[in-house]
Amino acid sequence: MINDNKTKKISFYGLCLALGLVLSYAEAVIPINIGIPGAKLGLPNIVTVLLMYSAGNAAAFTIGLLRIVLSGFMFGNLFAIAYSAAGLCASFAVMALLKKSGGFGMIGVSTAGGVMHNIGQIAIAVLLTNGSVLSYLPVLLTAGIIAGIVIGILSGILNKRLSVFLKKLS
Numbered sequence: 001m002i003n004d005n006k007t008k009k010i011s012f013y014g015l016c017l018a019l020g021l022v023l024s025y026a027e028a029v030i031p032i033n034i035g036i037p038g039a040k041l042g043l044p045n046i047v048t049v050l051l052m053y054s055a056g057n058a059a060a061f062t063i064g065l066l067r068i069v070l071s072g073f074m075f076g077n078l079f080a081i082a083y084s085a086a087g088l089c090a091s092f093a094v095m096a097l098l099k100k101s102g103g104f105g106m107i108g109v110s111t112a113g114g115v116m117h118n119i120g121q122i123a124i125a126v127l128l129t130n131g132s133v134l135s136y137l138p139v140l141l142t143a144g145i146i147a148g149i150v151i152g153i154l155s156g157i158l159n160k161r162l163s164v165f166l167k168k169l170s
Contacts, residue, residue, distance in 0.1 A: 009055075012055075013055070013059060013062075013063055016047050016050075016051060016063050017063050017066055017067055017070075019047055020044040020047040020048075020063065020064070020067035020071075021044075021067060021070060021071055021074070023043040023044040023046070023047070024043075024044045024067065024071035024074075024075060025071070025074070025075060026043065027040050027041065027042075027043055027044070028071075028075040028076075039139075039140065039143035039147070040147070041147050041150060041151070042114065042117070042147045042148075042151055043151070044067055044071070045091075045110070045113065045114075045117075045147075045151050046151055046154050046155050046158065047063065047064075047067070048060050048063070048064045048088075048092075048113075049095075049106060049109070049110050049113070049151060049152065049155040050155050050158060050159055050162075050166075051063055051064075052095060052096070052099060052109075053099070053106065053155075053159055054159070054162075054166040055166075057092075057096050057099075060092070061088075061092055064088050064092065065085065065088060068081060068084040068085050068088055069081055069085075071084075072084065079128075082124055083121045083124050083125070084121075086120040086121055086123060086124040087116075087117035087118065087120040087121045088117070088120070089120060090116040090117060090119055090120030090123070091112075091113035091114070091115075091116040091117040091120065092113070093116070094112050094113060094116045095109045095110070095112060095113040095116075098112055105152075105156075106152050106155050106156045106159065107148075107149060107152030107153060107156060108152070109152065110148045110149070110151045110152030110155060111144075111145055111148035111149050111152055112148065113148055113151075114143075114144035114145060114146075114147045114148025114149075114151065115141055115144035115145060115148060116144075117144060118137075118140035118141060118143065118144040119137075119140075119141075119144075121140070122134065122136070122137050122140060
């Protein structure tokens with residue numbers, strides 16, 4: 001086949017998008033309490049971090065954005081999409097920079113992403129409210145650190161176990 005590698009990549013990206021949607025659904029139906037009201041662990045972000053390291057930034061951002069839009073329409077609303085997209089943009093910019101610097105591992109990149117995701121969401125909330133949500137920022141930053149570490153650890157484990165498969169796609 002002439003485009004065998006292209007077909008494999010498209011199939012892989014489709015599977016990643018599906019996995020991200022399944023993890024979004026799982027978080028929507030099975031609340032994982034990390035001790036902070038309204039905070040989520042961010043399991044779908046495992047897919048984003050894995051894609052950053054295996055398929056590159058463009059694929060990771062595109063799949064992340066598609067997941068946010070689709071899961072927003074399936075399990076949320078337009079506000080959920082706005083908050084999640086702002087979080088993705090803020091977190092992705094920082095994660096891409098830290099990854100490119102080479103000075104941070106997957107856990108550090110993911111932790112910074114978790115913190116920036118919450119900062120992006122707070123920025124949208126400030127625009128949509130009177131700004132009183134800023135008092136919740138320290139709580140969300142703590143949640144971002146915890147979630148980022150957990151997602152980084154899980155992504156690292158999966159990256160090691162899937163490395164042979166993921167290298168075949170490059």
